[in-house]
Amino acid sequence: MSANWFRRRFLPGGPLPAPRPPRPRASPVPYRRPRFLRGSGSSPGTADASCRPDARPVRSPVRGRALPWNAGYAEIINAEKSEFNEDQAACGKLCIRRFEFGVEEDQEWLTLCPEKFLTGHYWALFDGHGGPAAAILAANTLHSCLRQQLEAVVEGMVATQPPMHLSGHCIRPSDPQFVEEKGIRAEDLVVGALESAFQECDEVIGRELEASGQVGGCTALVAVTLQGKLYVANAGDSRAILVRRDEVRPLSSEFTPETERQRIQQLAFLYPELLAGEFTRLEFPRRLKGDDLGQKVLFRDHHMSGWSYKCVEQSDLKYPLIHGQGRQARLLGTLAVSRGLGDHQLKVLDTNIQLKPFLLSVPQVTVLDMDQLEPQEEDVVVMATDGLWDVLSNEQVARLVRSFLPGNREDPHRFSELAQMLIHSTQGKDDSPTQEGQVSYDDVSVFVIPLHNQGQGRSSH
Amino acid sequence: MSANWFRRRFLPGGPLPAPRPPRPRASPVPYRRPRFLRGSGSSPGTADASCRPDARPVRSPVRGRALPWNAGYAEIINAEKSEFNEDQAACGKLCIRRFEFGVEEDQEWLTLCPEKFLTGHYWALFDGHGGPAAAILAANTLHSCLRQQLEAVVEGMVATQPPMHLSGHCIRPSDPQFVEEKGIRAEDLVVGALESAFQECDEVIGRELEASGQVGGCTALVAVTLQGKLYVANAGDSRAILVRRDEVRPLSSEFTPETERQRIQQLAFLYPELLAGEFTRLEFPRRLKGDDLGQKVLFRDHHMSGWSYKCVEQSDLKYPLIHGQGRQARLLGTLAVSRGLGDHQLKVLDTNIQLKPFLLSVPQVTVLDMDQLEPQEEDVVVMATDGLWDVLSNEQVARLVRSFLPGNREDPHRFSELAQMLIHSTQGKDDSPTQEGQVSYDDVSVFVIPLHNQGQGRSSH
Numbered sequence: 046m047s048a049n050w051f052r053r054r055f056l057p058g059g060p061l062p063a064p065r066p067p068r069p070r071a072s073p074v075p076y077r078r079p080r081f082l083r084g085s086g087s088s089p090g091t092a093d094a095s096c097r098p099d100a101r102p103v104r105s106p107v108r109g110r111a112l113p114w115n116a117g118y119a120e121i122i123n124a125e126k127s128e129f130n131e132d133q134a135a136c137g138k139l140c141i142r143r144f145e146f147g148v149e150e151d152q153e154w155l156t157l158c159p160e161k162f163l164t165g166h167y168w169a170l171f172d173g174h175g176g177p178a179a180a181i182l183a184a185n186t187l188h189s190c191l192r193q194q195l196e197a198v199v200e201g202m203v204a205t206q207p208p209m210h211l212s213g214h215c216i217r218p219s220d221p222q223f224v225e226e227k228g229i230r231a232e233d234l235v236v237g238a239l240e241s242a243f244q245e246c247d248e249v250i251g252r253e254l255e256a257s258g259q260v261g262g263c264t265a266l267v268a269v270t271l272q273g274k275l276y277v278a279n280a281g282d283s284r285a286i287l288v289r290r291d292e293v294r295p296l297s298s299e300f301t302p303e304t305e306r307q308r309i310q311q312l313a314f315l316y317p318e319l320l321a322g323e324f325t326r327l328e329f330p331r332r333l334k335g336d337d338l339g340q341k342v343l344f345r346d347h348h349m350s351g352w353s354y355k356c357v358e359q360s361d362l363k364y365p366l367i368h369g370q371g372r373q374a375r376l377l378g379t380l381a382v383s384r385g386l387g388d389h390q391l392k393v394l395d396t397n398i399q400l401k402p403f404l405l406s407v408p409q410v411t412v413l414d415m416d417q418l419e420p421q422e423e424d425v426v427v428m429a430t431d432g433l434w435d436v437l438s439n440e441q442v443a444r445l446v447r448s449f450l451p452g453n454r455e456d457p458h459r460f461s462e463l464a465q466m467l468i469h470s471t472q473g474k475d476d477s478p479t480q481e482g483q484v485s486y487d488d489v490s491v492f493v494i495p496l497h498n499q500g501q502g503r504s505s506h
Numbered sequence: 507m508s509a510n511w512f513r514r515r516f517l518p519g520g521p522l523p524a525p526r527p528p529r530p531r532a533s534p535v536p537y538r539r540p541r542f543l544r545g546s547g548s549s550p551g552t553a554d555a556s557c558r559p560d561a562r563p564v565r566s567p568v569r570g571r572a573l574p575w576n577a578g579y580a581e582i583i584n585a586e587k588s589e590f591n592e593d594q595a596a597c598g599k600l601c602i603r604r605f606e607f608g609v610e611e612d613q614e615w616l617t618l619c620p621e622k623f624l625t626g627h628y629w630a631l632f633d634g635h636g637g638p639a640a641a642i643l644a645a646n647t648l649h650s651c652l653r654q655q656l657e658a659v660v661e662g663m664v665a666t667q668p669p670m671h672l673s674g675h676c677i678r679p680s681d682p683q684f685v686e687e688k689g690i691r692a693e694d695l696v697v698g699a700l701e702s703a704f705q706e707c708d709e710v711i712g713r714e715l716e717a718s719g720q721v722g723g724c725t726a727l728v729a730v731t732l733q734g735k736l737y738v739a740n741a742g743d744s745r746a747i748l749v750r751r752d753e754v755r756p757l758s759s760e761f762t763p764e765t766e767r768q769r770i771q772q773l774a775f776l777y778p779e780l781l782a783g784e785f786t787r788l789e790f791p792r793r794l795k796g797d798d799l800g801q802k803v804l805f806r807d808h809h810m811s812g813w814s815y816k817c818v819e820q821s822d823l824k825y826p827l828i829h830g831q832g833r834q835a836r837l838l839g840t841l842a843v844s845r846g847l848g849d850h851q852l853k854v855l856d857t858n859i860q861l862k863p864f865l866l867s868v869p870q871v872t873v874l875d876m877d878q879l880e881p882q883e884e885d886v887v888v889m890a891t892d893g894l895w896d897v898l899s900n901e902q903v904a905r906l907v908r909s910f911l912p913g914n915r916e917d918p919h920r921f922s923e924l925a926q927m928l929i930h931s932t933q934g935k936d937d938s939p940t941q942e943g944q945v946s947y948d949d950v951s952v953f954v955i956p957l958h959n960q961g962q963g964r965s966s967h
Contacts, residue, residue, distance in 0.1 A: 194814075197814075197815065198814060198815055201804075201815065207804060207813065208804075209791055209792070209803055209804055210798075210801045210802060210803055211801075211802035211803075211815045212801065212802065216795075216797050216798055216801065217792075217795075219792070220791070220792070223791040223792040224791050224804065226791075226831045226832075227791045227831065229791065229804060229813050232812075233812045233813040234812065234813055234814065235812065236810075236811060236812025236813075237806065237810055237812030237813045237814035238812070238814065239812070240809060240810050240811070240812055241810075241814060244809070315776060316776075330670055330681070330684040330685050330687075330688045330690065331670070331678075331680070331681070331684040334677075334678075336677050336678075337671075337677055340671045340672075340673065340677065341671060341672035341673065342670055342671055342672075343662075343668060343669075343670055343685065343690060345698065348701060348705070348866075348868045349697075349698055349701050349702075349868075350697060350701070350870075350871065351693075351694045351695065351696065351697025351698030351699070351700070351701055351871065352668065352690050352694040352695055352697075352698045353655075353658075353659060353695065353698035353699065353702060354658065354659055354662065354672045370687045370688065371687075405809075407809045407810075409811075410811065410812065
């Protein structure tokens with residue numbers, strides 16, 4: 046998210062805020078050496094997977110150090126827009142316990158049957174706003190929520206086909222046929238678990254922030270490998286892409302007030318009281334002023350993907366529900382993303398108008414079958430917060446990946462070096478690959494995940 | 507839509523309706539000679555474009571007869587599921603008047619400046635349910651609504667870029683820049699006009715049916731060529747595809763209770779009173795029964811694209827908001843489509859539960875740039891109601907098109923013959939190209955629209 050989104054002042058019904066200067070296209074400042082932060086987050090307790098009772102002890106992804114499992118490598122840079130880093134990250138091994146006994150017996154059974162785990166890997170990036178609190182909570186919590194959700198359905202995941210009843214026996218003989226007809230597969234249970242985990246984590250963050258008197262929210266981008274498949278779940282404006290020798294494939298979509306305009310307008314149409322008479326639901330090319338009254342101007346409403354003209358009335362002069370263009374687009378003049386975690390207390394400045402009803406915590410999930418993909422040694426997934434994608438396109442990142450990896454085949458730290466190089470590329474260095482020397486002033490976090498052999502997590506162990 | 511959708515009885519809260527026999531996969535009945543109906547609709551006054559004051563005089567698309575403009579050719583077959591054909595069609599030349607004078611002067615100006623028209627072509631298919639009334643009204647009305655909507659924005663359409671203000675002069679010097687930044691193009695005005703026209707037509711149908719004491723609804727699939735572009739607007743389960751030598755491209759998506767599950771569940775989540783306590787919003791693989799109580803069963807809710815398990819409660823035993831699979835899926839046990847026109851009075855049998863709040867009249871619009879496409883002589887668009895697509899896949903239709911057209915290059919009626927042949931193929935003839943000899947028992951309507959030279963409508967004349 047842009048560096049100063051939260052400092053922007055908005056006075057509903059009052060004059061437009063002074064226009065922000067356009068983001069510089071060429072670097073107007075001298076090169077600033079990035080502060081590379083150790084581990085997967087800059088704040089204590091953020092992302093050291095080894096501290097977590099539900100993760101196998103693995104070292105945190107320190108720069109340049111290969112992890113004992115094929116974990117991928119993170120680099121995080123703090124743009125110093127807040128004292129603590131608003132970008133947070135987490136990664137670790139997912140160990141999904143297959144319950145077959147009561148809780149009492151579990152410990153013993155665990156010791157005796159360590160193979161009764163389904164294992165996978167987990168990577169997550171959280172881009173905070175309004176402070177780092179929500180992002181830190183998410184980095185500490187989401188993997189636990191996910192593990193619990195997966196453990197609740199794991200017996201369905203390991204079955205040939207998820208059974209109608211989790212107990213495994215059919216109530217009616219035709220049950221498997223209904224499941225078959227609906228096309229329900231094991232991967233649908235993982236998708237469902239990710240969706241539920243995001244929502245549960247959002248609730249935890251809401252309670253924790255309220256209890257501690259803190260505020261804020263964050264985006265969440267999660268990648269999980271499990272049973273030969275890669276799942277990418279996204280709520281916010283981070284992005285993951287697959288880079289192969291001949292292919293660049295987006296694995297996520299961004300959720301912003303612009304991309305979710307119709308959903309947001311639709312909610313304001315159904316519940317106009319959410320706008321408290323201070324905003325107009327309609328979209329116009331610019332904010333309307335008094336001299337537009339009575340004119341026919343371009344507009345669109347919740348049901349329209351096209352545009353039309355309407356005669357301007359007094360109520361159209363209110364501040365728009367979604368205002369601004371591209372990276373400057375804001376929901377209720379306040380927020381640059383439309384999905385994420387937290388923000389339970391967020392209100393439009395000096396009003397009682399809440400943002401949360403318009404936000405979704407549920408992610409969109411993409412599934413990649415790694416068995417079908419047959420990943421080669423230099424096939425990677427690049428996950429990054431918007432600080433990277435603001436200045437590098439998917440194709441530019443792919444070019445950097447393809448130019449870097451083949452020349453560094455012997456380097457055991459090459460994926461980490463690649464993540465570092467990608468972040469360097471956003472800092473306006475002379476050798477920057479961005480054609481116009483664009484510079485990111487935002488926090489930037491990058492995971493580079495090599496896909497080769499990731500499918501090996503398929504068997505439980 | 508399936509032939510007997512409206513006859514199905516549903517008793518909310520009561521026992522499940524007796525399961526319908528599966529649609530026969532192999533033809534169990536002797537070949538029935540299709541009743542080919544003249545014109546573009548079987549009911550008087552339906553589709554004779556020459557009767558309409560707002561269409562240029564063209565002959566209706568009688569089978570085997572080339573039209574004076576490159577209109578395409580329709581075939582319609584009545585499956586005899588109702589006395590009047592529930593499939594209706596319309597086509598004609600669209601003449602969009604460019605207003606520049608007051609109404610008083612218009613007539614004289616028209617005579618003097620006949621070139622002040624923007625012209626295009628219009629094709630539409632309407633698949634009625636609950637009787638033909640809505641489909642007949644739509645065939646008689648929608649093109650007029652569209653013409654009015656287009657005339658309201660035509661000055662924006664013919665400008666280099668739609669102006670912020672329709673009067674053409676800028677209120678503020680930066681206005682063109684805002685339009686540019688939003689990426690608003692002339693085609694967005696046509697998309698907006700199509701969206702508004704569908705909604706307006708829906709309102710007309712609602713008023714007319716109420717005034718005449720009639721009932722019913724219909725799907726609507728419309729193709730329009732204008733200014734070198736092809737627009738396909740769809741609300742329902744009809745389908746249009748583009749068939750070229752090396753390409754088959756869907757130009758529409760179907761809107762059914764299954765494809766719009768999340769939207770429909772979301773509305774029931776926001777307004778549970780719409781279900782009157784008689785239905786459950788949740789989706790299960792099958793309808794639950796008493797012996798499922800307390801079991802953990804597969805389910806999904808409005809926010810989920812994946813599946814999860816839940817413990818069955820008493821309220822889960824209610825009839826599901828969306829029930830059934832594939833062609834059998836029904837909204838509130840009643841309707842097989844989730845978008846369309848009409849149905850204002852439609853209620854669940856023996857209840858006061860209305861269907862209309864769950865239905866959208868707004869279409870999804872696809873735009874095809876014909877200048878970029880450079881259509882070849884045998885590139886066609888095939889538009890058809892679901893009766894065709896129930897038994898023929900896109901690829902099967904494309905194979906039939908490609909095998910038929912090259913051998914009939916000299917036949918002036920070949921597009922009409924092709925439409926006829928496609929309908930024959932759904933009637934279980936011995937030489938049917940459907941691999942399993944599938945037979946359609948539904949009304950079937952087909953337009954075959956040759957694209958070659960359609961771009962010539964670009965200039966006004």
